[in-house]
Amino acid sequence: MSDLTRPDAPTSAHAARQVPDKVTVDGLEDRWSQAWADAGTYTFDRTAEREQVYSIDTPPPTVSGSLHVGHVFSYTHTDVVARFQRMRGRQVMYPMGWDDNGLPTERRVQNYYGVRCDPSLPYVEGFVPPHEGGEGKSIKPGDQVPVSRRNFIELCERLSGEDELQFEALWRRLGLSVDWSMTYQTIGATARAVSQRAFLRNLGRNEAYQAEAPGLWDVTFQTAVAQAELEARDYPGAFHKVAFHRPDGEAVVIETTRPELLPSCVALIAHPDDERYQHLFGTTVTSPLFGVEVPVLAHPLAEPDKGAGIAMCCTFGDLTDVQWWRELRLPTRSVVGRDGRVLRDTPEWLTSQAGRAVYGELAGKTTFSAREAVVAGLRESGDLLGEPVATQRKANFYEKGDKPLEIVTSRQWYIRNGGRDEDLRADLLARGRELGFHPDFMRVRYDNWVGGLNGDWLVSRQRFFGVPIPVWYPIDEQGEPRYDSPLVPGEAALPVDPSSDVPAGYTADQRGVPGGFVGDPDIMDTWATSSLTPQIVCGWLDDPDLFSRTFPMDLRPQGQDIIRTWLFSTVVRAHLEEGTLPWKHAAISGWILDPDRKKMSKSKGNVVTPMGLLEEHGSDAVRYWAASARLGTDAAFEVGQMKIGRRLAIKVLNASKFVLSFGAADEPVPLDPALVTQPLDRAMLAGLADVVDQATAALEGYDHTRALELTETFFWTFCDDYLELVKDRAYGAGAATADVTPATASARAALGIALDTLLRLFAPVLPFATEEVWSWWREGTVHRAPWPTSAGLRDAAAGTDPGLVAGAGAALAALRKVKSEAKVSMRTPVEHAVLHVPDALRAGVEAALDDVRNAGRATGTLEITAGDGETVVAQDARLGEAVAR
Numbered sequence: 001m002s003d004l005t006r007p008d009a010p011t012s013a014h015a016a017r018q019v020p021d022k023v024t025v026d027g028l029e030d031r032w033s034q035a036w037a038d039a040g041t042y043t044f045d046r047t048a049e050r051e052q053v054y055s056i057d058t059p060p061p062t063v064s065g066s067l068h069v070g071h072v073f074s075y076t077h078t079d080v081v082a083r084f085q086r087m088r089g090r091q092v093m094y095p096m097g098w099d100d101n102g103l104p105t106e107r108r109v110q111n112y113y114g115v116r117c118d119p120s121l122p123y124v125e126g127f128v129p130p131h132e133g134g135e136g137k138s139i140k141p142g143d144q145v146p147v148s149r150r151n152f153i154e155l156c157e158r159l160s161g162e163d164e165l166q167f168e169a170l171w172r173r174l175g176l177s178v179d180w181s182m183t184y185q186t187i188g189a190t191a192r193a194v195s196q197r198a199f200l201r202n203l204g205r206n207e208a209y210q211a212e213a214p215g216l217w218d219v220t221f222q223t224a225v226a227q228a229e230l231e232a233r234d235y236p237g238a239f240h241k242v243a244f245h246r247p248d249g250e251a252v253v254i255e256t257t258r259p260e261l262l263p264s265c266v267a268l269i270a271h272p273d274d275e276r277y278q279h280l281f282g283t284t285v286t287s288p289l290f291g292v293e294v295p296v297l298a299h300p301l302a303e304p305d306k307g308a309g310i311a312m313c314c315t316f317g318d319l320t321d322v323q324w325w326r327e328l329r330l331p332t333r334s335v336v337g338r339d340g341r342v343l344r345d346t347p348e349w350l351t352s353q354a355g356r357a358v359y360g361e362l363a364g365k366t367t368f369s370a371r372e373a374v375v376a377g378l379r380e381s382g383d384l385l386g387e388p389v390a391t392q393r394k395a396n397f398y399e400k401g402d403k404p405l406e407i408v409t410s411r412q413w414y415i416r417n418g419g420r421d422e423d424l425r426a427d428l429l430a431r432g433r434e435l436g437f438h439p440d441f442m443r444v445r446y447d448n449w450v451g452g453l454n455g456d457w458l459v460s461r462q463r464f465f466g467v468p469i470p471v472w473y474p475i476d477e478q479g480e481p482r483y484d485s486p487l488v489p490g491e492a493a494l495p496v497d498p499s500s501d502v503p504a505g506y507t508a509d510q511r512g513v514p515g516g517f518v519g520d521p522d523i524m525d526t527w528a529t530s531s532l533t534p535q536i537v538c539g540w541l542d543d544p545d546l547f548s549r550t551f552p553m554d555l556r557p558q559g560q561d562i563i564r565t566w567l568f569s570t571v572v573r574a575h576l577e578e579g580t581l582p583w584k585h586a587a588i589s590g591w592i593l594d595p596d597r598k599k600m601s602k603s604k605g606n607v608v609t610p611m612g613l614l615e616e617h618g619s620d621a622v623r624y625w626a627a628s629a630r631l632g633t634d635a636a637f638e639v640g641q642m643k644i645g646r647r648l649a650i651k652v653l654n655a656s657k658f659v660l661s662f663g664a665a666d667e668p669v670p671l672d673p674a675l676v677t678q679p680l681d682r683a684m685l686a687g688l689a690d691v692v693d694q695a696t697a698a699l700e701g702y703d704h705t706r707a708l709e710l711t712e713t714f715f716w717t718f719c720d721d722y723l724e725l726v727k728d729r730a731y732g733a734g735a736a737t738a739d740v741t742p743a744t745a746s747a748r749a750a751l752g753i754a755l756d757t758l759l760r761l762f763a764p765v766l767p768f769a770t771e772e773v774w775s776w777w778r779e780g781t782v783h784r785a786p787w788p789t790s791a792g793l794r795d796a797a798a799g800t801d802p803g804l805v806a807g808a809g810a811a812l813a814a815l816r817k818v819k820s821e822a823k824v825s826m827r828t829p830v831e832h833a834v835l836h837v838p839d840a841l842r843a844g845v846e847a848a849l850d851d852v853r854n855a856g857r858a859t860g861t862l863e864i865t866a867g868d869g870e871t872v873v874a875q876d877a878r879l880g881e882a883v884a885r
Contacts, residue, residue, distance in 0.1 A: 017665050019776045023653040025618045025646065028768040033172045041781050042177040046546055048091035055553040056082060057534050057583055058178070059566075060097030060186055062104055063163040067170055069637060072610045074589035076626035078557040079176045080704045081587065083764035085554075086177065087787040093550050095182035095537045096171065100160035101191075101526045103221060106465045109156050114139040117464040118146035119499055119521065127151045149464050149499055156465045157187065170611055175619050175767045177783065184536055186529050187465065192495035194541050195529040196470040198577060199415075199459075200488055203471075207416045207576050208459075210483060214316045214325070214332075215458060217408045218398040219340030224412050225398045225405060226458040226525060229565070235395040235404055238388035239307065242378060244268060244285040244294075252285050252296070253385060255307035257393050259378065260342070260370040261314035263290050263350060263359055264335040269324055270310040272298035277310055287312075288383035289374065290355035299324055316407035319396070319454070336406050342370045367406070411483060413460035413469060413522070417572050419453035431571050436585040438702035439632040442560060449564040457569065459528040466523030470496050472503040479514045487517060531569035534582040553583040560588050560632065587702050590634040613642065620766040621645035627765045630705040648712065649769040652762060655719050656773040659751045662730045663740075669752040669777055670745065673796030677742055678729075680808055680848040681750035684722050687802030688714065688757055689793035695761055696787070704764070711761040718754060721809030726751070728854040753796065757788045807844020807872070808852055811835055814874035815856035822879060829880035831860035836867030836875060845872065 036042060056078060061071055086092045110116055113129035130145050147155075164185075171178065184191055202208035216225040240259045243251040254268060265287050270277035280296040287294060294312075301320055302311060313324045315332050324330065337343050344363045350356050358377055362370045378384035395404040418425030428450050437443040460469060471488055473481040487503040489496045498519025502508050510516030532540075534553050539546035552574070558566055567586060574582035613622050617639075624645025629635035660669065676682055691714045698706035730751060732744030740748070756778075763770040763782045774782035814835060819828050837845050845852065845864060853862060859880065867873055 017660055017669070017777045019657050019660050019665075023650075023657055023772075025620065025649050025653065025769060028772055029173050029175065029614070029619050032768050032771050033175070036177075036781070036783075037172075037180070039781070041783060042086075042092075042094065042179050044093045044179045044182065045091045046093075046549065048549065050549050052089070052091050053093060053549055054082075054085040054090040054555070055093040055538065055550040055583075056095070057537070057553045057556045057570075058094065058096055059558050060099040060184075060530065060533065061167060062099045063160050063167060066609055067167060069610045069613065070592040072174060072613075072622060073592050073626045073629070073635065074557065074559060075171070075176060076174065076623045077587065077589055077631060077704060078555075079174075079623075080627055080764040081555060081557070081699075081702065082177050083767065083783060084699045084704075084787065086783065087760065087763065087785060089786065092177075093182070093537075094176075094178050095184065096168070096176075096178045096180070097184045097186060097533060097537070098160065098164045098167070099186045099526070099530060100156065100164070101186040101466050101529055103223075103461075103463055103526075105156050105160060106152075106463060109152070109159055109465070110144055111139055112159055113155050114144050115147045115152060115155060116144040117149055117152040119149045119464065121146060121148040121151075123148045123150040123500070127154075129155060150497075152464055153187075157185075160185065160187070170614075173611070173614050173619060175623065177767070182537065186526070186533075186536075187467070189495055190541060191529055191532075191536050192467045194532050194536050195467040195524060196489075196494045196496065197491050197541060198532055198535065198573060199524065199528070200470060200491065202415055202576060203486075203488065205576070208413060209416075210411060210413045210460075210486075212409060212411045214322050214334075214407050214409050215412055216396060216398075216405045217338060217410070218401045218403070218405055219338065220401050220403055221398065221463075222338060223462040224410065224458055224460060226527075229398055230405075231397045232394050233397050234392045236390070237393040237395075238390050240375065240378070240388050241308070241385040242288060242312075243383045243385060244287055244312075246280075246283065246285055252280065252310065253308050254310055254312050256312060257391070258314070258317050258367075258371070259374045260362070260367050261317050261335065262287055262312075262374055263292075263347065263355075263362070264314040264316075264333045265290075265292065265294055265312045266315055266325070266330045266333055267294050267313045267328065268296045268310055269299050269302050269313050269328075270296070271302040271304045272300060274302070274304045274309055280310075288381060289358045289377050290350055291352040292349060292355065297328055299328060315409075318407070322407060323454070332409060334409050336367060336408060338408055338410070340403070340406055341366055412458055413524075414456040415459050415528070415572070416576075417453065417457040417569075418450060419455045419457070425450060425453065428568075428571060428575060431575055431581055434581055435571070435583075438585060438587045439630070442563065442586070442588040442632055445560065445563045446568065449568060457525075457572070459525045460522040461525050462521075463523055466526060467495070467529050468497045468499065469520040469522045469524060470494065470498065471520045472498050472506075472517045473520065475512070475514055475516050475518055477514050481518050486520075527565050527569045530566055531573045534570065534574065535577075551578075551582075552580055555585045555587060556583045557587040557589065560590065563588070585702070588632050590629065590632055593634050593636050613639075617642040617646050618649060618768075620649040620768050623765055623767075624648060624708075627704050627708050631702060645766075648715075649766050651719060652715075652759075652766060652769045653773060655715075655723065656755055656759070656776070658723065658727075659755045660777055662732075662748050662751065669755075670749040671752050671756060672749055673753065673792055675742075675745045675749035676753070676796045678746040678750075679800055679804055680722075680725060680844075680851055681746045682797045682800035683802050683804035683844070683847075684718070684750060685753060685793045686797035686800050687805060688754055689790035689797060690802060692757065692761070692788050692790040692793065696789075699764075707761075708765055711758065715758055715762075717805070717809070718758070721812065722754075722805055723751075725805075725808055725812060725848060725851040725855045729851060750796075753793070757793070760785055760788050801843065803840070804844035804847050807837070807841035808848035809844075810841055810872040811837070811845045811848075811852045812855050814872040815852070815858060815877075818874050818877045819879065822882075824879060824882040827857060828882045829860075830856055830858040830862075831878045831880050833858065833861075833874045833877040834863045834865060836873045837864055838867050838869060838871070840870075841872060842866075 082092050082094045112133040114131035218225050237257040239255045241255055243253050281298050284293045284295050313321050315334050316322050335343050342362045342365050346356050346359050350359055418428045432446045471486040506517050538551040570582050621642045625641040691710050695707040695710045726747040730747040759770045770782050
């Protein structure tokens with residue numbers, strides 16, 4: 001119905017009803033997707049004032065592969081919100097981005113085209129790659145052709161563009177109401193310029209800084225790794241009891257899983273309250289094999305009940321070593337390089353001939369081989385007490401890696417995030433309290449992450465396809481870069497690539513020479529760009545008018561596993577740059593679980609690609625499955641639920657066709673609430689008014705599942721009971737308006753109003769079926785129709801108890817049960833029956849008795865008497881001549 005509360009609400013639909021003879025959900029996606037695109041149904045009106053706008057910070061899916069059913073799940077949740085807000089009269093800014101930035105794209109390009117990046121090579125105009133994918137197997141690294149960074153990036157952009165077309169086709173098939181004129185790439189020129197501008201402003205405010213510091217390093221991908229990218233996994237190892245020696249010969253035994261780090265040991269550390277080691281604090285011991293004197297110190301992080309209770313601190317074995325090194329001001333003695341091997345040059349702190357000789361045997365070995373060599377040496381020297389004891393230890397891994405991370409010292413860029421600044425941490429925790437989390441229990445994940453930070457945000461990466469760090473460094477006369485005096489571009493010059501662009505005041509031939517310059521070779525972490533998606537889509541760089549109308553945004557929808565990365569980092573950037581939250585609400589979807597109740601993910605190989613599901617079951621059916629799961633709740637991949645959704649969509653079509661069959665085809669469907677005069681009709685509308693209020697409140701609270709449950713439950717009751725009860729009255733004596741009685745007019749108006757309301761309640765979840773029905777009898781699109789309100793329905797209901805429908809429905813069900821048990825047709829007449837009716841249902845049965853008689857084919861007497869229990873029971877029934885099935 002058009003909104004019955006509006007003064008200009010029409011009292012009928014358009015006259016021409018064009019209901020097909022046969023209805024089907026098949027083919028609706030292609031027809032309506034194209035119609036919506038042609039009509040610009042979901043185009044955002046950028047002239048709308050801020051209070052009219054609802055802006056969504058849509059997650060940009062990673063395009064280095066394929067979408068899976070988990071994407072369909074979470075993006076449907078967002079689309080339901082977008083469609084609801086649009087029908088509420090908001091101008092919805094619903095963009096789509098493509099995350100084509102970073103390591104996954106690089107690996108895909110290497111395999112697809114058979115190339116690898118070598119930044120030292122010059123750019124080749126018109127480069128043709130040696131392969132073009134489609135071979136079904138990866139190109140071995142040794143067979144990959146080296147190309148310049150610029151050529152490599154061009155290939156990344158080409159392949160990403162092809163993937164994005166496939167993604168868009170799937171999203172359109174799913175029915176996402178995205179404004180497809182508002183798309184972006186995280187590696188596109190705008191995103192690069194936004195990311196670099198924000199970085200330079202962070203740098204100017206001393207929020208970005210570079211430091212030579214120990215950091216987590218992936219030896220496979222040859223890149224630094226941030227705290228947010230860590231995964232703790234079990235890793236096989238062994239405890240080794242190793243003896244250090246005091247000057248008087250006393251042995252001090254430690255236990256370690258990494259004996260290969262003995263040459264980097266800088267101290268032994270025990271808990272300050274551990275009585276076993278009180279006499280050692282302030283003294284020194286000598287390391288076995290290498291003969292280095294190290295102090296014995298106290299620190300509260302030492303664990304008295306773990307191993308021997310005293311541990312060696314190496315630079316660096318784990319993050320605890322880093323903390324001890326920093327807080328106790330210990331020296332740096334790193335022996336593991338970026339390649340994961342023991343450094344080839346013998347360290348200066350190894351002064352004994354024996355120690356240097358042992359190290360010479362380790363130089364260049366992998367940590368695994370070095371461990372074997374050290375253990376053999378300790379066994380020979382007698383400093384290994386007993387044999388190693390196997391264990392499973394927790395080790396840090398890069399989320400995309402398969403080898404434990406090492407901690408190496410390198411120069412990296414950081415952005416302050418509260419990890420080392422208590423005031424900033426407090427501000428960011430306060431921002432979390434301002435943000436509306438849906439569901440609210442997800443807030444604790446944000447709080448725990450911020451509260452547990454132990455360092456600033458590492459944003460530099462040693463990769464190629466990403467947003468370059470926009471700085472150069474002058475080179476002194478000795479040919480050394482002056483990292484403490486970076487050269488920065490003006491904002492008008494952005495985006496820049498320091499590997500090919502030249503800083504102001506220099507010429508290209510000064511690159512890499514004394515007195516010249518060198519570009520920073522690193523790129524930014526992909527989150528350093530993704531954390532700026534609100535600024536990218538809202539026009540922060542070059543569209544202040546759009547920015548003022550859309551920022552801060554209204555909604556950030558995302559997965560629970562990236563609260564610590566995407567959500568938090570976006571809050572950090574907006575807090576530092578704008579002094580505000582980037583959005584008002586965060587909608588957090590759960591995970592999709594496979595039949596074994598395991599999270600679906602590409603890395604586990606248990607994902608289901610969605611296009612086949614959409615084609616087999618229909619998009620509305622798949623959307624129904626997705627919308628049946630609440631935010632923040634993990635859901636099983638359930639084809640059965642999709643089949644239920646398909647049946648619902650088909651029922652919407654069939655029930656609508658039935659409702660629209662009353663009256664002449666050239667007559668408008670009556671929608672005038674004044675025509676609704678019968679108690680049963682008014683009761684049905686009263687119940688529908690309750691559904692509208694409750695479903696609206698649920699959607700306002702980001703509980704799409706509750707809204708769907710309410711609407712669907714009412715709809716099935718409407719079909720099973722109300723339609724059956726009133727269809728004879730709705731048919732009336734004839735089709736012409738002149739022959740319509742007030743009772744028939746009441747039924748037809750109630751049916752039209754209910755259909756109009758139900759279509760709009762279902763529209764956010766079942767956009768294709770509802771649009772199809774809308775087109776049979778209404779102008780325009782259901783998705784731009786106003787969301788229904790209850791006031792007009794309640795006016796039409798005139799205070800009638802919605803429970804009347806339940807009473808009448810129970811009486812009809814009792815008569816049908818008699819026929820079912822007698823195994824006769826429902827068209828068989830009932831010549832006599834006694835209806836035992838509980839008091840709670842009596843009013844409904846009496847008020848709609850004529851409708852019950854007609855629907856139940858009760859041609860004889862119906863006696864109503866008081867009944868026990870909760871429902872109507874028919875007894876002493878006498879049936880007329882059975883009608884053959």
